[in-house]
Amino acid sequence: xAVNSYKDDEKSVERSKIQxxxxxxxxxxxxxxxxxxxxxxMGYGVVVSLLNPLIMEAAIDEHIAVGDIGGLYRLLLIALxxxxxxxVVIKLRMFIMAKVCNQxxxxxxxxxxxxxxxxxxxxxxxxxxGKILSRIIGDINSLKNVLSNCVTTLIPDGFTIVAVVGxxxxxxxxxxFASMLSLPLMIAGMLWIEVKAHPRWQTFRKKSANLNxxxxxxxxxxxxxxxxxxxxxxxxxxxTLIKEHRGAFIDAVRLSDAFGSVIDFSWGLGCILLYFTGIxxxxxxxxxxxxxxxxxxxxxxxxxxxQNISNFYNQLVTNIAGAERIFEILDTPPAIADEADVEEMPxxxxxxxxxxxxxxxxxxxxxxxxxxxxxxxxxxxxxVGPTGAGKSTIVNLISRFYDVQxxxxxxxxxxxKKVSIExxxxxxxxxxxxxxxxxxxxxxxxxxxxxxxxxxxxxxAARAVNAHDFxxxxxxxxxxELSERGGGLSIGxxxxxxxxxxxxxxxxxxxxxxxxxxxxxxxxxxVQRGIExxxxxxxxxxxxxxxxxxxxxxxxFVVDDGHIVEEGNAQELLAKKGVYYQLYMAQFSA
Numbered sequence: 001x002a003v004n005s006y007k008d009d010e011k012s013v014e015r016s017k018i019q020x021x022x023x024x025x026x027x028x029x030x031x032x033x034x035x036x037x038x039x040x041x042m043g044y045g046v047v048v049s050l051l052n053p054l055i056m057e058a059a060i061d062e063h064i065a066v067g068d069i070g071g072l073y074r075l076l077l078i079a080l081x082x083x084x085x086x087x088v089v090i091k092l093r094m095f096i097m098a099k100v101c102n103q104x105x106x107x108x109x110x111x112x113x114x115x116x117x118x119x120x121x122x123x124x125x126x127x128x129x130g131k132i133l134s135r136i137i138g139d140i141n142s143l144k145n146v147l148s149n150c151v152t153t154l155i156p157d158g159f160t161i162v163a164v165v166g167x168x169x170x171x172x173x174x175x176x177f178a179s180m181l182s183l184p185l186m187i188a189g190m191l192w193i194e195v196k197a198h199p200r201w202q203t204f205r206k207k208s209a210n211l212n213x214x215x216x217x218x219x220x221x222x223x224x225x226x227x228x229x230x231x232x233x234x235x236x237x238x239x240t241l242i243k244e245h246r247g248a249f250i251d252a253v254r255l256s257d258a259f260g261s262v263i264d265f266s267w268g269l270g271c272i273l274l275y276f277t278g279i280x281x282x283x284x285x286x287x288x289x290x291x292x293x294x295x296x297x298x299x300x301x302x303x304x305x306x307q308n309i310s311n312f313y314n315q316l317v318t319n320i321a322g323a324e325r326i327f328e329i330l331d332t333p334p335a336i337a338d339e340a341d342v343e344e345m346p347x348x349x350x351x352x353x354x355x356x357x358x359x360x361x362x363x364x365x366x367x368x369x370x371x372x373x374x375x376x377x378x379x380x381x382x383x384v385g386p387t388g389a390g391k392s393t394i395v396n397l398i399s400r401f402y403d404v405q406x407x408x409x410x411x412x413x414x415x416x417k418k419v420s421i422e423x424x425x426x427x428x429x430x431x432x433x434x435x436x437x438x439x440x441x442x443x444x445x446x447x448x449x450x451x452x453x454x455x456x457x458x459x460x461a462a463r464a465v466n467a468h469d470f471x472x473x474x475x476x477x478x479x480x481e482l483s484e485r486g487g488g489l490s491i492g493x494x495x496x497x498x499x500x501x502x503x504x505x506x507x508x509x510x511x512x513x514x515x516x517x518x519x520x521x522x523x524x525x526x527v528q529r530g531i532e533x534x535x536x537x538x539x540x541x542x543x544x545x546x547x548x549x550x551x552x553x554x555x556x557f558v559v560d561d562g563h564i565v566e567e568g569n570a571q572e573l574l575a576k577k578g579v580y581y582q583l584y585m586a587q588f589s590a
Contacts, residue, residue, distance in 0.1 A: 020320060020323050020324055020327060021316075021320070021323075023327060024143065024146070024147070024323050025147075025150060027104045027107060027108065027147070028100070028104070028147065028150070030104075030107075031100045031103070031104075034096050034099075034100050035100070037096060038093050038096050038097055038100075039155060039156070041089045041090070041092060041093040042093065042155070042156035043156070043159070044085075044086065044089060045086055045089070045090065045093075045156065046156050046159055046160050046163065048082050048083060048086045049160065049301060050160070050163055050164070050167065050301075051079075051082065052079065052083075052297070053293075053294040053297040053298055053301070054294065055075055055078070055079050056293060056294060056297065058075060059072055059075050059076070060293065097148050098148070100147075101144050101147045101148045102144070104147055105140055105141070105143065105144055105147075108140055108143070108326065109136060109140050111330065112135065112136055112140070112326060112329060112330060113136060115329065115330055115332075116132065116136075116329065118334045118337070119332065119334050119335075120334055120335040120336045120401070120402070121396075121401055121402065122335060122361070122402075123332065123335075128213030128214075128216065128217060129213070129216050129217070130209070130211075130212035130213030130214065130215060130216030130217065131209040131210070131212060131213045133212055133216065134208055134209040134212040134213075135209075135325055135326055135329055138208060138212070138322070139205065139322035139323070139325050139326050140322070140326060142319040142322040143319060143322060143323060143326075145315055145319070146312075146315055146316060146319050146320075146323075149312045149315065150312075154309060154312055156305075157305030157306075157308050157309050158305070158309070160301065160305045161302060161305050161306065164298050164301050164302045165180070165302065167298060168295065168298050168299075168302070171294070171295070172295065175295055178270075178273040178276070179270050179273065179295070179299050179302065180270065180302070181269075181270070181273050182265075182266040182267075182269040182270045182273065183266065183270075185262075185265075185266055185269070186262055186263060186266035186306070186310075189258075189262035189266075190262060190310060190313065193255060193258050193262070196255055197252060197255045198320070198321070200248070200251050200252035200255060201252045201319075201320075201321045202321040202324075203248050203251075203252070204245075204248040204249050204251075204252045204321075205321045205322055205325060207241075207244050207245045207248040207249075208245060209325075210241055210244070210245075211241050211242060211245050214237065214238065214241055215238075218234055218238070262310075263303065263306060263307045263310050266303070267303040267307070270299060270302075270303065271296075271299060335402075335403070336400060336401065336402065336403060336421065337421075338420050338421055339417065339418070341418075342418060342419055342420045343414075343418065343419055343420070344419065344420055344423045345411070345412075345414065345419040345420065345423035345424045345427065346412075347427070347508070348411060348412055348427045348508035348509060349377045349412055349508070350375075350376075350377035350378055350379075350412070350508055350509060350538060350539030351374070351375065351376060351377050351410075351411065351412050351413065351539075352374070352375040352398060352409075352410070352411055352509070352539060353373070353374045353375070353408075353409070353410040353411075353413075354371050354372055354373050354374075354394070354397075354407065354408075354409060354410075355372055355407050355408040355409075355410065356370050356371075356372050356406065356407040356408075357370070357371045357372070357397065357404050357406065357407035357408070357409060358370055358371070358404065358405055358406040358407060359393060359397060359402065359404050359405055359406075360405060361402075363405070366562050367390045367393045367562055368390045368393055368394065368397075368562045368563075369561075369562040369563060370406075370407070370563075371390075371394070371407075371562070371563065371564060372407075373557070373564060373567070375539060376539075377537075377539055378537045378538060378539060379539055379540075379554045379555065380539075380540045380542065380552070380553045380554050380555075381539075381540070381541050381542070381553065381554065381555050381556075381557060382541075382542045382543075382544060382550035382553035382555070382556040382557070383395075383541060383542070383543045383544075383556075383557050383559055384543075384544060384545070384547065384550070384556060384557070384558055384559070384580065384583065385558055385559035385560050385579075385583075386560065389559040389560050389561060389562070390559050390561075390562045391543045391559050392513055392543060394541070394559070395430070395511045395513065395541050395543065397409050397416075398411070398416070398428075398509070398511070398541070399424070399425060399428055399430060399511065400416045400417070400421060400424060400425075403417065411424065411509070426505075427507060427508040427509065428507050428508070428509045428510075428511065429449070429502040429503065429505055429506075429507030429509070429510045429511065430502065430511045430513075431498060431499060431502040431510075431511065431512045431513060432513045432514075435491070435494040435495045435497070435498040436498075437482055437489075437494055437497060437498065438482075439481075439482060439483055440481070440482060441476075441478065441479050441480060441481055441482070442471055442474075442477075442478050442479070442480050442482060442497060443455070443458055443478040443479060445482065445497055445501060446458045446461060446462065446478075446497065446500045446501050446504055447501075447504070448501055449461075449500075449501040449502055449503070449504040449505040450504045450505040450506075453504050453505075455478075457504055458478065458500075458504060459478070460504075461500045461501075461503040461504035462478075462496075462497075462500045464500075464503055465496055465499040465500050465503060466496065467493075467496035467497055467499070467500050470493055470496070507538070508538060508539070509538070509539045509540070509541075510538060510539070510540040510541070511540070511541045511543075512540065512541070512542045512543065512544075513543045514543055514544065514545065546587075547570075547583065547584050547587055547588075550570070551570045552570075553569070553570070554569065555567060555568060555569060556568065556569065556570060556573055556580065558573070558578075558579050558580045558583075560579060565578075565579055566578050566579055566580050
């Protein structure tokens with residue numbers, strides 16, 4: 001298990017950060033009234049914050065200085081009421097924004113999950129499952145603070161800065177100018193840090209996805225790892241990946257933390273310039289004590305929101321890479337999708353035609369090359385041949401899991417591209433070699449083949465494939481809970497349940513891809529009898545390596561190197577003494 005297989009193999013779609021932000025913040029527009037209420041609350045908070053220094057200046061210069069204690073008490077009472085009300089509305093603001101942000105994350109996660117389910121098999125073949133999970137969970141969670149702080153930090157703090165600057169200039173232009181002399185230094189430092197930090201956070205996100213992908217694959221393959229005693233090798237790989245993850249994080253966060261240092265240095269320099277200007281240049285006797293205190297407070301109010309905005313910007317640089325990765329998937333169009341003018345597939349009778357079909361998974365090597373055949377309704381077709389010959393590809397094209405590059409696939413005379421995918425696949429039953437079972441009850445797993453199936457239909461399907469007896473021997477029968485992938489059941493039992501799941505839909509076209517490979521010979525005979533009874537008159541495709549299971553097929557296609565090299569029933573092909581005869585003799589002599 002090489003580390004190189006988890007290297008950064010994804011080609012990111014470049015998009016400007018501003019475009020990504022616009023798209024991200026567009027989700028806030030669905031909650032405009034809640035946002036307006038939050039902004040009103042924040043506006044009240046800004047006004048109170050701006051009034052507090054003026055109240056303090058008036059208390060010192062107009063009341064304490066002249067001994068007006070009554071006026072001082074009245075002023076303090078007003079300040080107390082304003083600030084107590086501020087505490088209440090801040091709690092309300094936090095509640096509203098938390099609710100809005102959580103709902104937006106839910107919306108994005110639902111959109112992403114729904115879109116991923118529509119993507120073609122190539123998308124999943126080219127990406128480890130762990131990387132997809134990191135997008136749905138980790139990257140989306142990282143957006144919460146960005147969305148919240150956009151409203152609660154960016155807008156009100158921006159307004160505060162403008163208002164503070166206006167008040168400072170009105171009160172004393174020289175002190176105001178001196179206080180802001182260090183601002184260009186801060187802006188230059190922030191821009192430099194942003195340019196360097198953004199690619200480092202992108203690297204960190206990719207390292208996180210690599211780590212998630214490895215852990216998911218490692219847990220899924222734990223039986224193989226323990227069987228081959230490969231724990232030490234996988235541990236070494238994990239150590240390498242986690243060190244890369246830690247290194248990428250330290251590299252990114254070390255630079256991002258410099259934001260605070262730049263702000264603190266600029267803030268301190270501004271304070272020095274303020275007092276130097278007020279005391280040395282203007283003269284201490286020309287500036288009142290109240291004005292000095294008010295200006296000091298306003299200076300803090302000027303730099304504090306800048307610090308908040310810089311922290312928000314730091315958050316943005318940190319998490320925008322996650323947003324880009326989310327939108328990258330949302331912008332990935334499904335390779336297999338309904339065309340604009342598709343029609344519903346009527347009830348299938350079962351005719352299947354391949355009209356000069358050629359297909360390649362990578363647009364380089366042809367898996368099928370100019371294949372043509374016609375299957376009559378109700379025929380049972382067996383596909384045999386060496387691994388990689390193109391057998392599974394044929395049935396995948398009938399189900400339209402992939403689209404052909406050349407030629408046409410027709411079902412009942414209709415091009416499968418011209419009918420809706422849902423109406424086509426709803427009438428097909430596909431039993432693959434991967435007998436995947438979901439966590440849940442046995443009944444729920446069988447019903448997955450037909451979501452509105454009754455209990456009677458579920459039991460009938462289980463009886464037909466000889467699964468009913470072993471199900472009833474379980475503690476809770478059909479209500480027995482299964483863990484992920486059907487843990488606790490034998491491979492043969494899992495295969496029988498998967499068979500029942502396929503059969504409950506009573507498909508018009510049935511595909512069996514090595515469907516009985518894990519069933520013992522006695523059970524296989526019973527299952528075959530059940531299939532014959534249930535699917536009499538239905539078109540079926542059987543991919544089999546055990547030639548004994550396909551002797552009663554109407555026709556056998558021998559597939560080799562992307563071509564159908566022989567065709568006929570078992571007796572005819574044996575009489576030809578060609579490729580099928582050689583396969584048959586090699587298997588039975590063995």
